[in-house]
Amino acid sequence: MADLRDVNLNRLVVFAAVVEAGSLSAAAERLGLAKTMVSAHIQRLEAEVGVTLIVRTTRRSSLTEAGRTLYEASRECVRTATDALESISASSGRLRGVVRVASPVDYGELVVAPALAALRRAHPELGVELICGEGYVDLVAERIDVAVRLGNLKDSSYRSARLGQYMRWLVASPAFLDGRQAPRSPSELGEWPFVGLSTLAHPDTLSLRHEDGRRETVRCRRAFIANTASAGRAATLAGAGYGLMTDFSIGEDLAAGRLVRLLPQWAAEPAAIQAVFPSSRQPSAKVAAVIDALRTYLARADQARVSARR
Structure with missing residues (x-):
């Protein structure tokens, strides 16, 4: 039976990096070590604990049951130690190292990037890495410290903190509206060309709520569909159709008259902005x-x- 005194705890850091990076080469790059050194650490760790942790073949590596158990513990040890060191640094008012933040593309560009730039100015020794994408990432596997999520959370295993909320409004460009009579109810939009987002569960359906609480569902006539919100916004600005757009992405367009709100008493349900x-x-x-x-x-x-509305 292995004894903690027989194990070099530094090897747990290397082991966790190999598991999370997916290969010896990727772990070596992450840790700044030679691949041969990483391999040697894993071999010695297996000798110290007395069991095989990783089964290697020519094409892939996989954890054994013992390896999975040790990895879970190693990950917690590394995270706890890292948090403690950061807390010590923070107690002096200084943040160091690198923080990795994930965000949807449009929200990352418009909100998260400038917010993190302000954080970086306040803490010059802190490095920031912002990873923008439309899909959800595995925070542990990708070594993400914080992910910004819009809407309902799907990851019950993560902790979360509410940041605020956003709205989605019906909008169109003046060129698109030229020659069209302004709609008086959501049902009239059913025959209008619609710019949708393919990443939504129901991209051709609008669920709207009136200021007085009434609700209405509209089946849209798809004219243009995009897989990113920024591309959908560009198509709407270009007159491809009307769209349901987030308030944070079109605020300047509305102020400048590039887009016009349709049925301003109607909007989608407010949705949460959360950090996980x-x-x-x-x-x-x-x-x-x-x-x-x-x-x-x-x-x-x-x-x-x-202030701008006053």
């Missing part, structure tokens, strides 16, 4: 700083919109 992060007893200092930076940015943006 791997489960732990306490959010790390970097995670807490990112959440605070995003909340601060959103609060200032809301205040600016209120």
